[in-house]
Amino acid sequence: AQSVTQLDSQVPVFEEAPVELRCNYSSSVSVYLFWYVQYPNQGLQLLLKYLSGSTLVESINGFEAEFNKSQTSFHLRKPSVHISDTAEYFCAVSGYQGGKLIFGQGTELSVKP
Amino acid sequence: DTAVSQTPKYLVTQMGNDKSIKCEQNLGHDTMYWYKQDSKKFLKIMFSYNNKELIINETVPNRFSPKSPDKAHLNLHINSLELGDSAVYFCASSQELGANSYEQYFGPGTRLTVT
Numbered sequence: 477a478q479s480v481t482q483l484d485s486q487v488p489v490f491e492e493a494p495v496e497l498r499c500n501y502s503s504s505v506s507v508y509l510f511w512y513v514q515y516p517n518q519g520l521q522l523l524l525k526y527l528s529g530s531t532l533v534e535s536i537n538g539f540e541a542e543f544n545k546s547q548t549s550f551h552l553r554k555p556s557v558h559i560s561d562t563a564e565y566f567c568a569v570s571g572y573q574g575g576k577l578i579f580g581q582g583t584e585l586s587v588k589p
Numbered sequence: 590d591t592a593v594s595q596t597p598k599y600l601v602t603q604m605g606n607d608k609s610i611k612c613e614q615n616l617g618h619d620t621m622y623w624y625k626q627d628s629k630k631f632l633k634i635m636f637s638y639n640n641k642e643l644i645i646n647e648t649v650p651n652r653f654s655p656k657s658p659d660k661a662h663l664n665l666h667i668n669s670l671e672l673g674d675s676a677v678y679f680c681a682s683s684q685e686l687g688a689n690s691y692e693q694y695f696g697p698g699t700r701l702t703v704t
């Protein structure tokens with residue numbers, strides 16, 4: 477069965493510190509990988525995606541994620557976080573019939589001054 | 590312009606009532622989805638429609654009935670509401686062609702509270 481595991485439910489960090497949000501998946505088929513961000517009381521916004529090609533993908537606001545097929549991981553990183561990065565982050569996989577997304581449990585990133 | 594919109598944003602109702610949530614996308618996408626986010630923020634797909642045809646129905650109680658009048662709209666009707674239906678419901682859409690068919694755009698969500 478396909479599944480996504482986000483290894484940390486909460487990650488508290490101080491402003492300007494580096495952060496890594498971990499995501500592992502299991503699937504019997506080739507997958508596409510996504511990170512979505514949900515700010516408080518808002519919908520989900522696509523942060524970055526891996527569809528094919530380079531295994532390192534970047535977002536416009538400094539996040540990056542690396543697809544590691546051998547470790548079935550897609551960890552999200554940022555070298556220096558801001559208060560405004562405080563949000564819930566969801567890792568998701570797709571590639572299945574009908575295009576459905578399977579989400580991880582979410583990681584709450586809390587950036588403190 | 591809002592890409593994927595939902596109405597209402599908040600919905601408070603009593604057990605046993607019937608309610609509907611509307612979703613519209615102006616992206617020209619062919620596929621639309623409904624997801625449910627529970628109180629622990631876990632997201633799970635409920636339905637998927639492609640060009641008005643149901644393609645995913647993830648073991649959702651038949652009190653939930655999606656309806657797609659055209660490919661830009663996917664509404665969710667819920668009969669005989671129960672306390673456990675309280676959640677945030679998200680609509681999403683995606684293109685049909687190629688790998689980009691897997692990138693989904695989400696609406697702002699509808700917070701349903703059943704009392």
